[in-house]
Amino acid sequence: MFAEIFSQEVIDETLDILINEIPYALWETFYVTILATLFAVIIGLPLGVLIVVGEKDGVLPLPKPILSFLNLLINLLRSVPFLILMILVFPITRFIIGTTVGTTASIVPLVIAAFPFVARLVETSLREVDPGIIETAQSMGASPLQIIVKVMIPESVPSLISGITIAITTILGYTAMSGIIGGGGLGKIAINYGYYRYKYLVMLIAVIILIVLVQLFQTIGTRLAKAMDKR
Amino acid sequence: MIEIKNLSKSFETSDGSLDALKNINITIADGEIFGIIGMSGAGKSTLVRCINMLERPTEGEVVIDGVNLLSLKEKDLREIRRNVTMIFQGFNLLMQRNCLKNICLPLELEGVNKKDAKKRALELLDLVGLSDKAKAYPSQLSGGQQQRIAIARALATNPKVLLCDEATSALDPKTTRSILSLIRDINNKLGITVIVITHQMSVIEEICDKVAILDNGEVAEIGEVAEIFRSPKSKAAKSLVYPEDNEVEVHSEFALRVVFNGAEATDTPLIAQLAIEKNIAANILSASTKSIGNKAHGVMILSFADEKSLVSAKQYLNQIDGVLSEEVKNVR
Ligand SMILES: Nc1ncnc2c1ncn2[C@@H]1O[C@H](COP(=O)(O)OP(=O)(O)OP(=O)(O)O)[C@@H](O)[C@H]1O
Ligand SMILES: [Mg+2]
Numbered sequence: 298m299f300a301e302i303f304s305q306e307v308i309d310e311t312l313d314i315l316i317n318e319i320p321y322a323l324w325e326t327f328y329v330t331i332l333a334t335l336f337a338v339i340i341g342l343p344l345g346v347l348i349v350v351g352e353k354d355g356v357l358p359l360p361k362p363i364l365s366f367l368n369l370l371i372n373l374l375r376s377v378p379f380l381i382l383m384i385l386v387f388p389i390t391r392f393i394i395g396t397t398v399g400t401t402a403s404i405v406p407l408v409i410a411a412f413p414f415v416a417r418l419v420e421t422s423l424r425e426v427d428p429g430i431i432e433t434a435q436s437m438g439a440s441p442l443q444i445i446v447k448v449m450i451p452e453s454v455p456s457l458i459s460g461i462t463i464a465i466t467t468i469l470g471y472t473a474m475s476g477i478i479g480g481g482g483l484g485k486i487a488i489n490y491g492y493y494r495y496k497y498l499v500m501l502i503a504v505i506i507l508i509v510l511v512q513l514f515q516t517i518g519t520r521l522a523k524a525m526d527k528r
Numbered sequence: 529m530i531e532i533k534n535l536s537k538s539f540e541t542s543d544g545s546l547d548a549l550k551n552i553n554i555t556i557a558d559g560e561i562f563g564i565i566g567m568s569g570a571g572k573s574t575l576v577r578c579i580n581m582l583e584r585p586t587e588g589e590v591v592i593d594g595v596n597l598l599s600l601k602e603k604d605l606r607e608i609r610r611n612v613t614m615i616f617q618g619f620n621l622l623m624q625r626n627c628l629k630n631i632c633l634p635l636e637l638e639g640v641n642k643k644d645a646k647k648r649a650l651e652l653l654d655l656v657g658l659s660d661k662a663k664a665y666p667s668q669l670s671g672g673q674q675q676r677i678a679i680a681r682a683l684a685t686n687p688k689v690l691l692c693d694e695a696t697s698a699l700d701p702k703t704t705r706s707i708l709s710l711i712r713d714i715n716n717k718l719g720i721t722v723i724v725i726t727h728q729m730s731v732i733e734e735i736c737d738k739v740a741i742l743d744n745g746e747v748a749e750i751g752e753v754a755e756i757f758r759s760p761k762s763k764a765a766k767s768l769v770y771p772e773d774n775e776v777e778v779h780s781e782f783a784l785r786v787v788f789n790g791a792e793a794t795d796t797p798l799i800a801q802l803a804i805e806k807n808i809a810a811n812i813l814s815a816s817t818k819s820i821g822n823k824a825h826g827v828m829i830l831s832f833a834d835e836k837s838l839v840s841a842k843q844y845l846n847q848i849d850g851v852l853s854e855e856v857k858n859v860r
Pocket of ligand 1 (some may be wrong): 546548568569570571573574575727
């Protein structure tokens with residue numbers, strides 16, 4: 298089988314496909330990942346904050362039913378496998394984008410799958426903030442909103458960056474899966490050529506590019522978190 | 529003036545209600561340095577947190593300059609907290625902000641513009657002697673320097689009262705002394721009322737004018753520091769002023785605590801005099817005395833063979849100037 302994969306004919310054909318398709322696929326993967334992460338953070342960050350500050354002895358206690366509902370929502374969404382979630386959210390996707398197939402449409406299920414994950418990551422980061430520092434801010438007469446904006450979030454920035462890095466790499470993995478519902482990108486190439494048309498070399502290279510991308514995001518994220526941390 | 533009236537605080541815990549503070553009455557005059565001392569768990573932190581309403585008392589009142597804090601809404605309380613600021617054992621600086629920005633924080637919260645806040649922060653850095661650390665991050669400072677930054681931050685809003693909860697407990701003796709003298713300077717220069725919470729008698733001795741001794745949620749004794757050092761009355765006060773009592777095992781039934789409070793050091797040692805003049809043999813159980821400028825200071829615990837020699841020794845010792853003796857009853 299390996300001899301077949303690496304025959305001159307296959308290599309030529311593969312090169313042809315790569316040159317024609319990879320740059321665009323790479324771009325698609327990139328923008329879907331970044332946009333999906335952005336929206337996931339826009340929804341997940343406030344949600345994570347609410348869960349921490351809304352506790353009984355938090356800085357802005359919320360009514361118990363609201364807190365329980367938010368926790369339940371997050372747990373429910375997190376327990377549905379992404380492949381199934383993609384199909385379940387078709388109605389929402391159609392409502393927002395107007396269609397359920399295509400690259401842009403794949404952003405909706407990605408965001409819905411990722412924001413609960415981001416909320417939990419934010420929750421973990423904020424819980425690491427020294428309670429003494431929060432008490433100090435209270436002793437200075439800070440309002441709950443000021444404590445969140447001036448103390449809790451700035452103090453956990455390095456940890457939040459690490460969390461968002463994890464979210465990006467996870468979403469990158471999910472974008473590959475969304476090739477199944479017509480989402481574009483490297484995942485689509487791997488599935489179309491590798492799975493449907495038995496062009497294993499193309500698949501292999503698409504996967505390698507994905508791995509390199511994950512490494513890249515992870516390295517940048519880790520460096521950034523370290524550089525920001527003044528502790 | 530701060531008036532704490534009939535203040536009680538209970539916590540609801542999983543195994544019932546816990547009375548952390550019971551009927552506390554304390555009045556603190558403007559410009560005073562007031563100490564609150566007690567063992568761990570005595571309720572010191574709870575009391576200080578009631579003074580700025582971080583903890584709401586279950587009963588009683590806290591009145592600052594005629595304003596009853598319990599009658600205030602949350603928003604007005606925040607206003608009060610700019611006037612009654614606090615420093616902590618763990619310094620609690622924001623680790624991701626440099627020193628200058630840490631000092632600016634309370635001003636930012638108040639809505640002061642950036643330029644004015646920076647100007648004020650630089651003045652305060654100068655006041656605490658750390659002008660060169662404006663751009664440094666807290667992790668680059670020693671504990672003593674971090675506490676100085678915390679003090680500068682606490683002074684940013686020009687408070688009338690400074691609360692110090694075990695502010696020197698994490699520091700070595702030398703740094704402790706320098707922080708205490710900074711607090712004293714601030715009290716002198718700015719006339720700020722200071723409330724010092726501690727479990728170390730040395731801290732009280734060093735800077736406080738008055739002290740309240742807290743024992744198990746109650747005020748055991750309250751008064752001038754010098755007076756309490758001279759003659760502690762309550763059990764809690766005695767065990768703080770004479771920590772030796774807890775360290776020595778007093779097996780003897782006839783034991784005497786002898787306090788030297790500036791007695792003339794004589795050529796013949798006291799114990800020898802006791803033996804020669806009164807023919808009483810005393811056994812030294814513990815002694816920690818030092819002479820400062822030819823005067824003796826400190827405490828000694830003596831034991832005797834019987835009641836009779838104890839009584840006459842006590843009589844003999846008490847007639848000497850600057851010596852005070854009293855019986856030690858089964859301390860253990
Ligand atoms: N939030 C709380 N919930 C329940 N119990 C509490 C709470 N805060 C304090 N306590 C209890 O109240 C008592 C007094 O606590 P407090 O922290 O005031 O003591 P402390 O004198 O400051 O002690 P330390 O010297 O160890 O700091 C303790 O028994 C403590 O367990
Ligand atoms: Mg305490």
